[in-house]
Amino acid sequence: MSTQPAIRLTGLTKTFGHVNAVNGVNLDIAPGEFFSMLGPSGSGKTTVLRMIAGFETPTSGTVELFGNDVTTVAPFDRDVNTVFQDYALFPHMSVLDNVAYGLRVRGVKTDARLAAAREALALVRLEGYGDRKPTQLSGGQRQRVALARALVVEPKVLLLDEPLGALDLKLREQMQVELKEIQRRLGITFIFVTHDQEEALTLSDRIAVFNEGQIVQLGTAEDVYRRPASSFVANFVGTSAVFSAEEAKKILGHSGACSIRPEHMDIVSGKTPAGTIALTGTVAETIFLGASTRIIVDLAAGKRIAVLEQNDLNRKHTALGSSVTVAVHPQFLTPLS
Amino acid sequence: MRLTLTSKIVLWAVTVLTLAFIYAPILVVVLNSFSTSKTLAWPPPGFTTEWWAKAFTNEGAVAAITTSAIVATSSTIVALLLGTALSFALHRFNFFGKSTVNLLVVLPIALPGIVTGIALNNAFRTMLGMQLGWFTIIVAHATFCVVTVFNNVFARLRRVGTSLEEASSDLGAGIWTTFRLVTFPQIRSALFAGGLLSFALSFDEIIVTTFTAGNGVQTLPIFILENMFRPNQAPIVAVVAVVMILIAIVPIYIAQRLTSSDNR
Numbered sequence: 001m002s003t004q005p006a007i008r009l010t011g012l013t014k015t016f017g018h019v020n021a022v023n024g025v026n027l028d029i030a031p032g033e034f035f036s037m038l039g040p041s042g043s044g045k046t047t048v049l050r051m052i053a054g055f056e057t058p059t060s061g062t063v064e065l066f067g068n069d070v071t072t073v074a075p076f077d078r079d080v081n082t083v084f085q086d087y088a089l090f091p092h093m094s095v096l097d098n099v100a101y102g103l104r105v106r107g108v109k110t111d112a113r114l115a116a117a118r119e120a121l122a123l124v125r126l127e128g129y130g131d132r133k134p135t136q137l138s139g140g141q142r143q144r145v146a147l148a149r150a151l152v153v154e155p156k157v158l159l160l161d162e163p164l165g166a167l168d169l170k171l172r173e174q175m176q177v178e179l180k181e182i183q184r185r186l187g188i189t190f191i192f193v194t195h196d197q198e199e200a201l202t203l204s205d206r207i208a209v210f211n212e213g214q215i216v217q218l219g220t221a222e223d224v225y226r227r228p229a230s231s232f233v234a235n236f237v238g239t240s241a242v243f244s245a246e247e248a249k250k251i252l253g254h255s256g257a258c259s260i261r262p263e264h265m266d267i268v269s270g271k272t273p274a275g276t277i278a279l280t281g282t283v284a285e286t287i288f289l290g291a292s293t294r295i296i297v298d299l300a301a302g303k304r305i306a307v308l309e310q311n312d313l314n315r316k317h318t319a320l321g322s323s324v325t326v327a328v329h330p331q332f333l334t335p336l337s
Numbered sequence: 338m339r340l341t342l343t344s345k346i347v348l349w350a351v352t353v354l355t356l357a358f359i360y361a362p363i364l365v366v367v368l369n370s371f372s373t374s375k376t377l378a379w380p381p382p383g384f385t386t387e388w389w390a391k392a393f394t395n396e397g398a399v400a401a402i403t404t405s406a407i408v409a410t411s412s413t414i415v416a417l418l419l420g421t422a423l424s425f426a427l428h429r430f431n432f433f434g435k436s437t438v439n440l441l442v443v444l445p446i447a448l449p450g451i452v453t454g455i456a457l458n459n460a461f462r463t464m465l466g467m468q469l470g471w472f473t474i475i476v477a478h479a480t481f482c483v484v485t486v487f488n489n490v491f492a493r494l495r496r497v498g499t500s501l502e503e504a505s506s507d508l509g510a511g512i513w514t515t516f517r518l519v520t521f522p523q524i525r526s527a528l529f530a531g532g533l534l535s536f537a538l539s540f541d542e543i544i545v546t547t548f549t550a551g552n553g554v555q556t557l558p559i560f561i562l563e564n565m566f567r568p569n570q571a572p573i574v575a576v577v578a579v580v581m582i583l584i585a586i587v588p589i590y591i592a593q594r595l596t597s598s599d600n601r
Binding site (some may be wrong): 053054055081084086088089090092102104105106150153 | 500501503504505506507508509510511514518519522523
């Protein structure tokens with residue numbers, strides 16, 4: 001294979017009326033990458049996906065697929081396929097006919113296409129469900145049919161638009177593992193749109209964080225989590241205590257705006273460990289989360305922060321209203337732009 | 338829900354009375370078609386199959402049924418073509434004056450038939466200088482038949498949405514293939530229901546027809562109205578009415594089967 005990117009977006013912009021849904025997005029996605037577009041609803045991530053699929057024409061900018069400009073090419077002439085948020089299975093066709101559809105419209109003979117469809121159903125562990133109608137399947141099964149239907153035509157790039165949004169937590173976690181496995185096995189590029197930061201962190205090789213029609217940060221899951229570039233990312237991807245430049249100077253004695261994750265701070269009793277910044281405050285609230293507890297502390301310096309404490313053997317009980325010292329490890333302070 | 342004995346009895350009584358109110362007169366027509374009385378006297382003095390034999394050789398009745406069938410079929414075809422095209426245009430595209438067009442399309446069904454009748458009569462004769470006849474009846478019927486098709490298809494398009502078509506296109510199907518394999522199967526039963534309703538509307542329409550038929554063409558309702566009070570003809574009208582009932586039951590049954598399989 002060449003070193004050409006699977007997808008290259010250049011200056012991609014989409015305007016609906018007076019609203020800039022997508023505003024000058026530049027992005028290269030490598031072949032075989034599991035790439036996530038993460039952002040709140042209305043951030044433009046789905047519109048970008050729809051422009052890659054061909055359902056929307058960009059107001060300006062270009063979409064390239066393996067070096068070919070496909071900006072104005074119709075969806076049915078693009079080598080990308082989509083798994084839709086609402087699955088969009090054809091209700092009047094059996095599961096097998098749904099999966100075989102892409103081959104049918106390409107003129108593949110009946111026997112060959114049904115065999116390929118059965119194989120694709122096996123890939124998503126739905127052997128024997130071919131004769132059912134989509135309405136006779138559960139949400140998770142429909143999800144898999146939609147996946148099989150998109151994969152059967154062997155696209156170079158698979159677009160997934162919040163595909164797990166409608167599933168319950170357990171099923172979602174299970175599907176995440178399966179998606180990752182399938183992607184690794186087939187080696188095709190997955191572009192995954194989600195508003196769920198945990199999902200994006202779990203699945204992706206790289207993540208683009210979207211806000212207000214622009215990519216505000218691009219990097220590996222670890223990059224984005226460890227080194228959020230702005231207060232928006234710091235709080236959209238996980239939670240953070242964000243200090244403005246002024247607050248940082250006053251409270252932490254640190255110059256420049258910065259953020260820190262709740263798990264990078266400790267409640268300590270007695271002496272604070274060497275090299276940490278000690279902040280005093282009172283416990284305003286404790287939220288038990290199972291493996292950990294979130295402790296909300298009102299700092300004496302006048303700011304409310306959250307600290308995450310693991311509920312391991314060493315954890316001491318923190319009473320509401322009690323005075324505590326929070327130890328901040330300065331190497332985890334992330335400068336914000 | 339559990340009901341007391343009294344409320345059960347009341348409910349049953351209301352149901353039976355309502356159904357009796359609807360169906361007893363129809364039963365009377367059926368009986369009258371076998372009555373020996375030429376003026377539909379009640380109770381029937383005796384029974385005979387004479388009128389049934391006569392009705393099928395009565396030129397006026399047979400011609401009227403044929404005329405109505407041709408008019409209803411033609412206006413339904415026109416309505417299916419225009420109504421479907423309109424519902425796609427109004428569902429898929431945004432354009433200036435869209436809601437006005439929507440209102441104008443649906444309005445004819447709400448307009449009193451007498452108004453439509455006078456308006457079309459004037460337009461056809463004085464403005465366009467046309468002879469009243471087959472063409473004018475079919476056009477007149479199509480104006481309100483379009484509405485039933487439009488309403489059915491438009492509602493279906495809204496319910497189905499565009500994501501299935503996007504999925505089809507995404508999987509490589511061109512516009513016509515998508516229409517044939519995905520869109521049409523989705524709207525088929527709506528077309529059928531709309532067409533059926535439109536056929537029924539046209540088949541028994543009398544007011545607009547009176548104003549647009551002229552002298553040459555007699556549809557079934559006009560035939561019935563003209564012959565109802567003539568001696569010797571009244572029992573034949575009863576026979577025609579029974580035939581209409583029988584013809585009406587079949588499509589209603591099919592339509593019900595269709596909609597119930599849709600909801601499954």
